[in-house]
Amino acid sequence: MNTTIxxxxxxxxxxxxxxxxxxxxxxxxxxxxxxITSGLLSLNLKKNDLWRLAFxxxxxxxxxxxASAGGRLPELTVDTRLPYLIAGGLLVxxxxxxxxxxxxxxxxxxxxxxxxxxxxxxxxxxxxxMATVFFTR
Amino acid sequence: xKNLSAFLAGALFSVGLTISxxxxxxxxxxxxxxxxxxxxxxxxVFCSAVIVTGIGYRLVLKRQAPVFEAQFxxxxxxxxxxxxxxxxxxxxxxxxxxxxxxxxxxxxxxxxDSGVYIFLIAxxxxxxxxxxxSAFIDAQNNPVVSA
Numbered sequence: 001m002n003t004t005i006x007x008x009x010x011x012x013x014x015x016x017x018x019x020x021x022x023x024x025x026x027x028x029x030x031x032x033x034x035x036i037t038s039g040l041l042s043l044n045l046k047k048n049d050l051w052r053l054a055f056x057x058x059x060x061x062x063x064x065x066x067a068s069a070g071g072r073l074p075e076l077t078v079d080t081r082l083p084y085l086i087a088g089g090l091l092v093x094x095x096x097x098x099x100x101x102x103x104x105x106x107x108x109x110x111x112x113x114x115x116x117x118x119x120x121x122x123x124x125x126x127x128x129x130m131a132t133v134f135f136t137r
Numbered sequence: 138x139k140n141l142s143a144f145l146a147g148a149l150f151s152v153g154l155t156i157s158x159x160x161x162x163x164x165x166x167x168x169x170x171x172x173x174x175x176x177x178x179x180x181x182v183f184c185s186a187v188i189v190t191g192i193g194y195r196l197v198l199k200r201q202a203p204v205f206e207a208q209f210x211x212x213x214x215x216x217x218x219x220x221x222x223x224x225x226x227x228x229x230x231x232x233x234x235x236x237x238x239x240x241x242x243x244x245x246x247x248x249x250d251s252g253v254y255i256f257l258i259a260x261x262x263x264x265x266x267x268x269x270x271s272a273f274i275d276a277q278n279n280p281v282v283s284a
């Protein structure tokens with residue numbers, strides 16, 4: 001860890017926090033990406049759900065805007081093993097919907113609210129993820 | 138205005154993930170890999186995000202209502218049930234398998250990596266599957282009583 005990484009981590013984390021506060025201040029909503037996404041997967045979407053789509057378009061556009069403003073995008077090292085990608089995606093989608101949250105909703109927003117459910121959820125998913133990495137790498 | 142503020146929040150969120158390097162699964166795996174070369178940067182990102190959110194929420198939630206809505210939509214459920222724990226464990230296993238979760242995966246769409254697309258399609262599939270499985274289990278537990 002060098003100073004650059006520390007500064008980038010703290011700056012990035014601060015922006016993530018600012019985004020969560022902005023969404024609470026304007027719409028009174030938790031910035032939980034899995035919940036916002038799964039809320040869109042319905043056959044009877046209402047006009048009230050448009051903000052979900054706007055948030056996701058924002059998520060997708062953020063790095064594009066950042067790069068066009070001169071920001072440097074990091075290299076991504078994504079797994080290339082098809083079974084891992086499919087199983088990982090299925091488990092992340094299934095689990096975050098069943099457990100009502102992922103790293104953003106439970107991890108950041110829930111712990112910031114000192115929600116007991118989110119504290120328990122975060123301890124469980126971090127432990128499960130660490131165990132998975134231990135047995136697969 | 139509602140949609141504009143949601144867009145801005147989403148964009149700010151993904152710029153934060155990008156600057157902190159959290160869109161790169163390698164940094165996430167590096168944090169989860171406690172028996173290898175441990176990479177603590179996720180911890181710093183997480184702590185600063187939680188502190189800013191915690192202070193900001195405290196100030197914002199003192200208001201009667203958010204700016205563009207009649208009320209706050211904050212979860213009030215405090216029950217630690219099996220769904221929460223099972224779901225979180227399943228999510229954690231998937232997260233550990235590839236080092237991707239919903240936020241970073243969606244934020245990486247513009248990078249054009251086919252692995253991210255496969256992950257996202259499977260993730261949406263998992264969300265739809267969960268709904269159907271839960272609806273089925275609920276139906277088994279609460280059978281409709283016919284008159």
